[in-house]
Amino acid sequence: MNSAQITIQIIVALVAVACAIPGTFLVLRKMSLISDAISHSILLGIVIGFFIVGDTSSPLLIVLAAFAGIVTVFLVEFIQKTGLVKEDTAIGLVFPALFSIGVILIAKNANDVHLDIDSVMVGDLSLAPFDPLLINCTEGIADSCINLGPKAIWVIGTILVITLVLLFAFFKELKVSTFDAGLAAALGFSPVIMHYGLMTVSSITIVGAFDAVGPILVVALMIAPAATAYLFTKDLKKMLVLACFFGVFSAISGYWLAHLLDASISGSMTTVLAILFLLVYEPIITSIVIGLATTTSVIFYQYYQQLLTETGFAQFALSEKISRVFAEFVLLDYVTIMLVGGVCAVLLIYILPKRGVIYGYYKVRQQKTEIMLLVFLLHIRNHTEESERHVKHLNEHINWQRLRSDSVVELALKNNMITVDNDIISLTEKGEEFTEKAIDYIITNKDTEIEEMKDDFFLFRG
């Protein structure tokens, strides 16, 4: 690892943390897509700033870009308040319009401007370590500057420090206004100030990170770690810490993935984020897919290296190369890949009982039985006449198969809910009481009613 690599990793880690903090609040406030809107419309701010100053490195650009972000938020709010369209439509109308103006401005002046949409839209980190912040420069004398290290670290570091200070200072207010806007307003925290404060911080962060990773990947860095953390925990503090952790983890491992594939850093960071999210969201399938993909690529790489020694292979087009390499695969390789996939699947189904497929199937069946038992008990309770309570009658009345009704009756007997006398079923006291409660719950549909019943429910499963 040379110093440039370390610098890049520091930058991406800082960007990840700086994005994850406002991102968490955006996700919780159901405003994730505002970050998408801001990240696009700051292009207009940058372009206008560039026309005013004529220099891409001026701090005015950052100010104007952040301002454009806030204008976007304001416009979205305004359109939304008119009530003519829904909020998401308002977002979808505002940012493409602002972005279009930016693109047109660039295109009209493309000849004499050193500003290229591609470079603005993609973002490049690999040159960041070689763009140092120089101060105390004396005009005309070379090397008179004091080199303070890469500029990107200073920019994003400052933003991060400000974000952290604001977070610690206003944590309580943010928390209240996020989860209960009405209470926050009643307690005297202006919702407008909280909203626009958060939006300003997000806007500035997006602008700061924009240079490094490009606009769409900023959105990924803001939303994905927070969303992944949200699947893990419902505690705000834990969620913030986890989001930062996921951000930094994906940033660093994304950097090395990019190094390995010789591809864009921001793209591979997002890919790692996607894998992380999928691992949490759909652990089994994702692990199997990753297992398969890794094994395939390891085998692929070996054959690829072999083929590279042959003459002429390096000149082939990409798709031909791929088909050539796959042609080299023998049956054993496919068997290995399948085996790895199978092992992954089997392991995970047992390792993750709560989310595993087998457990899920089992749980659904249990719930079905519970519902059936409930229907059965209610039916018995509703009929006093003996003919309706005959064991055989159940088959036709509730439309159950014979086997199923047998198992339900057996289950009810086990739990002492019913007694069977000459094939006539009657409820026991316990059964009466339980059915009573169940009806209460069905009628009121209140959670408090079911709390007491939960213990009873576990009984049947026995």
Next chain:
Amino acid sequence: MRTITLGTAILGAICGMLGSFAVLRKQSLLGDAISHAALPGIAIAFLIMGAKDTNILLIGALISGLIGTFWIKGITTKTHLKSDTALGLTLSLFFGFGMLLLTFIQKQPNANQAGLDTYLFGQAATLLEKDVWLMAIVAGICLIILLVFWKEFKILLFDADYTKTLGFNTRFIDILITTFIVITIVLGLQTVGVILMSAMLLAPAAAARQWTNSLGIMVILAAIFGAFSGVVGTGISASQSNLPTGPVIVLVAASIVLISFIFSPSRGLLFRQIRFMKNRNSIKMQKTLAFMYGIAKNHENIAHPHAIKILNGFQGFSKRSLQELVDLNYVEINGQQWSMTQKGYNTAENLYDQQVKDTHE
């Protein structure tokens, strides 16, 4: 030039038609998410087939767009994450992965990848006659499907639960309409690009929504608006050099939305403001009348004159409201004095009764 204009017009029309459904289903930003989610599909199709054949790339985009859509659905139904987060996740993660693949392709020797970038920003100039034919065919199929399933689409749109109880297969209808939205988005990528595609889908529909409350008229209007912005946008961008088509089309569509927001007769901001002011004036007038009634009923003769001065400082009184009362023949003015007429007295009496009745109800 004619090909391009025709292409953008057809594209605008389909976008408008299907966009209406997206907007009414509160899936406005689905277009944004899917257009981004199509990128990895394009890159993978290129990687596998190694050719820049538009149709193959479009099929790749379609598949990855559909995967993105189902991902969004899955996340919102299976977890507690909200739809905005699901959209944002799909949008950014798919796009990031696509970026990774694109940069990977660019690093390969002999990778003739020039032109893949056009999918980012769109280039209407690359539209060929066969692309336009493809669009026309898709538009035709769309139209037929829309007409055949019109009733189902409509009922699903406004009352999904009811549709289910009627025995319609809501899942099928849902997938059908979403698939067509994805197809439209994928078709539009080449013309207006990833980022602006969402506006193409949204803007005509949002504008059409302002003019009507009927779904049929809205769909037709949206199609017209879409086609119009396509034609005008292409025309403007062709009239000058260095003017990219996609952004111009979007700006034209955005202007239509702005005009609709302001000037639409029933919902527009302008007429709403006018109605608001009318209502305010009439309330002012009624308040003044009620106040006068309060004074006049203490006198035996209701026409007993009073000084206008005593009305000063009463909220709701203005020269204008007094003038209106005179015009309606409720009040007579004699120099600096006013007096109530019988007609005004009766009206005010009923006005008060009406108020009492309202508050009691």
